[in-house]
Amino acid sequence: MFARLKKRRDLGREGEDLAAAYLKKKGLRLIDRNVRTPYGEIDLILEDGRIVVFAEVKTRSGTGFGGPSAAVDREKRRRISRAALSFLADKGWQDRAARFDVVGIVLEEGRPRLDHLIDAFDLAAD
Numbered sequence: 001m002f003a004r005l006k007k008r009r010d011l012g013r014e015g016e017d018l019a020a021a022y023l024k025k026k027g028l029r030l031i032d033r034n035v036r037t038p039y040g041e042i043d044l045i046l047e048d049g050r051i052v053v054f055a056e057v058k059t060r061s062g063t064g065f066g067g068p069s070a071a072v073d074r075e076k077r078r079r080i081s082r083a084a085l086s087f088l089a090d091k092g093w094q095d096r097a098a099r100f101d102v103v104g105i106v107l108e109e110g111r112p113r114l115d116h117l118i119d120a121f122d123l124a125a126d
Contacts (some may be wrong), residue, residue, distance in 0.1 A: 011107070015059025016043055018112050019103040026116075028053060037090075039082035044103075052098040054084045056120075059105045072102050072120070081123045098123075 020030055028046040035042045044055040058071050072080075080100060088094055102120040106113045 011059050011061060012057070014107070015103075015105040015112075016057045018059075018105055018114065019055065019057045020044055022103070022114055022116070023053075023055065035083075035087060037083040037086040039086055040079040042080065042083050042087060045087065048099075050097060052084075052088065052093060052096050053101055054080060054087075054098065055101045055103055056080055057103045057105065059107065061107050077121050084123075 016033060020033065023044065023046055024030060028048045031045045031047060031052075033044050035045055042054050043057040044053075046053040046055060056072055056076070077100070084098060084100070088096065088098065099119045100121050100123075102117040104115040104117070
C-alpha cells in the first residue's frame with residue numbers, strides 16, 4: 001500500500017513539474033506551488049500578466065479511469081475556489097482578476113501528453 005501511495009505521489013510531482021515548465025514556456029510566471037490553505041491545496045499559482053492563475057494538475061499513467069481533467073468534479077472545483085479566495089485574501093489581492101486552469105497529463109510509455117484547459121471553470125459557489 002505504501003509503495004502504491006509513493007508511486008502516485010511521485011507521478012503527481014512529475015506531472016506538476018511538467019505542467020510548471022509548460023506554463024512557463026507559455027509566458028506565465030510561477031508564483032508558488034503546493035500552497036496549503038484551510039480549504040485545501042492549490043497545485044500551481046501563476047501570473048498571466050495581471051491575472052492570477054490557479055492551476056489544478058491531474059496526472060495519470062493511462063486513460064483507463066477517464067482523462068485527468070474528468071477528476072476535477074464539482075466538489076474539487078468548490079475546494080479549489082475556496083482555497084483561491086483564501087490565498088487572494090491573505091495576499092491582499094482581492095481586486096486582482098483570477099482564473100482557474102486545469103492541466104491534464106497522461107504519461108503513456110514514458111511520453112507525456114498534456115491538455116491545458118484555460119479558464120476551465122468559474123468560481124464555484126458554496
